[in-house]
Amino acid sequence: MARARCQLYQLGPLLGSGGCGRVYAGTRLADGALVAIRRVPRDRIWEWARLHDGALVPMELVLLSLVSCLGFRGIVQFLDWFQLPDGFALVMERPERCRDLWHLLHAGGFLPEPVARGVFRQVLQAVRHCTSHGVLHRRIKPQNILVDLDTSEAKLIDFGFGTILQDTLYTRMAGMRRYYPPEWIHFGCYHGQPATIWTLGILLYQLVCRHLPFKTKEDMVRVQLFFPPRVSQECQHLIRWCLSMDPADRPCLEDLFEHPWLQQPHLAQETAEIHPSAQ
Secondary structure, three states: OHHHHHOOEEEEEEEEEEOOEEEEEEEEOOOOOEEEEEEEEHHHOOOEEEOOOOOEEEHHHHHHHHHOEOOEOOEOOEEEEEEEOOEEEEEEEOOOOEEEHHHHHHHHOOOOHHHHHHHHHHHHHHHHHHHHOOEEOOOOOHHHEEEEOOOOOEEEOOOOOOEEOOOOOEOOOOOOHHHOOHHHHHHOOEOHHHHHHHHHHHHHHHHHHOOOOOOOHHHHHHOOOOOOOOOOHHHHHHHHHHOOOOHHHOOOHHHHHHOHHHHOOOOOOOHHHHOHHHO
16 A cells, blocks of 8 residues: 555655655656655654554654644645655645745845744744644744745744643753753753743744854853844844743743734735845
8 A cells, every 4th residue: 555655656856854854855646736755764753653543653644634734824734644664754735936944044144024023923823723733843943944935925844853732841852952942951841832932032033133042052041142233122022032041931822922023014025035046
């Protein structure tokens, strides 16, 4: 059966690779639809889970099944999966003209605040969608936010290090060290939602400043932030709130949506126009 399903797709060039596997461009032979095929070797699967029929599969597959729905476009749509001799293949949508946010930032520098506001609002909506479906992404960063250059839609991708959202403490960290919240550094544990807010603060700082706010563990513990003069006081306040040392002092997701900075107008201008060199 896996072999038969595999033959439904034509594998194309490598798009990227990471800790959980490699992603290839692909085509669905039945209708020519563009897809992304993520190949995950068994020895790189971060966490396992069971489907309703008892099949043991990567947690990523279960999480994508939970958050993918045709009515919400802020998360990459999960289309199909099949087993391979050495692991699994996950098939997802692939916009024809897209770039991840990391490449866009490095091609054109920081985003003007009205543009950053539009992107950040979309990311917040994606995170709220995940949370409402009991999913914790754990690796929100520019490399995992795909932007459609034709529509300016931002999509959250790569759930390879995600897990089920829980109220109790997590004692296993995933993602890049420079995104870790201080409670993990101090105590080796964290709650999912406050840690997510911390990561969102890191992301917003990157959007308006281009670079990461902290370079060392000591920087993260001290939470010393420096902003270029162009960054508005409202934006600085929102970032500092998200990057509060005490998790209890950070906002919840709904607080972020109500923040004055996010209530201001944003630009619906195409990202391709903002960063022409990224094309």
